[in-house]
Amino acid sequence: MNVIKYLKRKGVKGAIETIYKYKIDLCIQKCLSPFLKHKKLQNIIVIESHNDFDSNGGMFYDYLIENKYNEKYKIVWSLKHPESVPQPLPKNVEWFAAYKPGIKKNYYKWIGKYFTFDNDCLKKLRKDQTSIYFGHGGFGLKNCKGYIKLPNELDYVAMPSHYLTEVFSDQLMLDRNDSRLCYIGFPYVDNFYNKNGDLCKIITMSYKKVILWMPTFRKGGGYDRQDSESIGALGIPLIKDLEEYNKLNEFLKENNSLLILKIHPMQSLDELKIESRSNIVILTGDTVKKLGVDNYRLMKDCDALISDYSSAAFDYLQCNKPIAYDFSDIQNYKIGLCVKNPDEYMAGSYIECFDDMIIFIQEILDGRDRFYEKRQTLRERIFDYYDGNNCKRAVEFLGIENIQEK
Structure with missing residues (x-):
């Protein structure tokens, strides 16, 4: 050496x-x-x-x-x-x-x-x-x-x-x-079939809809790794400033709905500039540990998922519920995608900005599920087992x- x-x-x-x-x-x-x-x-x-x-x-x-x-x-x-x-x-x-x-x-x-x-x-x-x-x-x-x-x-x-x-x-x-x-x-899939969910560890009141947002890793990991050149002014994608963040919370509040934003456990929190609001709960790797929350048992309790290039978007297929894919920083995502035809592996709304996010949440509130059939086809391809x-x-x-x- x-x-x-x-x-x-x-x-x-x-x-x-x-x-x-x-x-x-x-x-x-x-x-x-x-x-x-x-x-x-x-x-x-x-x-x-x-x-x-x-x-x-x-x-x-x-x-x-x-x-x-x-x-x-x-x-x-x-x-x-x-x-x-x-x-x-x-x-x-x-x-x-x-x-x-x-x-x-x-x-x-x-x-x-x-x-x-x-x-x-x-x-x-x-x-x-x-x-x-x-x-x-x-x-x-x-x-x-x-x-x-x-x-x-x-x-x-x-x-x-x-x-x-x-x-x-x-x-x-x-x-x-x-x-x-x-x-x-994969063993973790069995969590989706567990009778016990983990949403009760986070909230004590009921909401019309609960939406889970799980951005993938972009920077951190303890080795100064950075997969995206765009971390976002608030340390998260999609939402550009505190005005939009507060607007999102008000929209959720008006519709008696909750957004759970789960930060990737390896993501650096140095750039995170937001805190939980009345209708937005932020979970980090530490808070998840303290609350004893499991990703998959939390997923099964939520009504929809917002993710991106992460495996979470595909794990959620086991729940057979609506999914939105955040591609707002695809041009700045340095490591790229593993397939040349990502559309064939997606069965949900494609969102790139704050307004797209609101539209997706409104569809969930209205009970619309435009990608149901495509999701069934994709689900059967991604997993051999659902038992x-x-x-x-x-x-x-x-x-x-x-x-x-x-």
């Missing part, structure tokens, strides 16, 4: 951070290797998710606990924010800090039997271990090619449908015929046995 070039690219702070997060762990792994590399694998399932206890890993974990798999297996979380770990944890559940070097973490990496990943894939240390990449969202229009790096040692990659094989494999830089692709659906049994499929596919099984 050219140290000078590395320091120029990462900076001193970045280099120190890399050494702390990864290089020290490599030394610990080597030290533990003579004692653990031939030790029998234990009934241990290691789970990593997008933002701890959420997304695919979170739903998979909930399924394991609800069905008492923790009677037979120790479930170990790889946590990005260990300071916010819920207490008390269920029986046989432990955790380690994902970004801190430690003996405990590397011990589990050596003797764990199963590993599931949503975001940061660990390189498995032994051939007899089983690892699967669930991903932290479904299909989205934004181009993520090169941002997701899957280790060669990874055993499986979960897929949502056969229709998306070409697009998904290209985005993950895999061959479309890669034998590791497994069509079991709420993706976690069960994953467990069976991986060969994880219940306590009652021999």
Whole structure:
């Protein structure tokens, strides 16, 4: 490695951070290797998710606990924010800090039997271990090619449908015929079929309509990444100033409706210049954690969704409710889209400005659903399953046995 070039690219702070997060762990792994590399694998399932206890890993974990798999297996979380770990944890559940070097973490990496990943894939240390990449969202229009790096040692990659094989494999830089692709659906989808929703954790009164707005990541992530050159004067797209923001709140108030604006958990909040209003609730990654809100259980409770290039717009197809796509900054969206024909993957209103947003909300208030038929067709393409049994499929596919099984 050219140290000078590395320091120029990462900076001193970045280099120190890399050494702390990864290089020290490599030394610990080597030290533990003579004692653990031939030790029998234990009934241990290691789970990593997008933002701890959420997304695919979170739903998979909930399924394991609800069905008492923790009677037979120790479930170990790889946590990005260990300071916010819920207490008390269920029986046989432990955790380690994902970004801190430690003996405990590397011990589990050596003797764990199963590993599931949503975001940061660990390189498995032994051939007899089983690892699967669930991903932290479904299909989205934004181009993520090169941002997701899957280790060669990874055993499986979960897929949502056969229709998306070409697009998904290209985005993950895999061959479309890669034998590791497994069509079991994503665990998070099961949330849409959960009887319990999460809207009650946010509001205590009823509204005529509740609309969820989920802008995709544009800037932040802890690495100064910026996917769009246009962040917006208020730190959000579509709404250009406080006058429009207040106008939106008044419109919602007059129509006894609520807009929930959920900021992407990795989005930088430095540019966010707005606060919650009487009929607008702003959720950040921190408030979502404090309230214990799950994205998908919140989605199922809302009457419509405003999104953009994000996978959220496609996740919401499971709810079979109206969707609007915000393309207001498409010209400034640096990473581009993953398909050349985005219209074929959209089944909803196309909005580019504040007035378009108001028109869409008015249609929801009036009960109009212009894209119902197209949404059915798209839904059947994007997902192979609509039964709420993706976690069960994953467990069976991986060969994880219940306590009652021999």
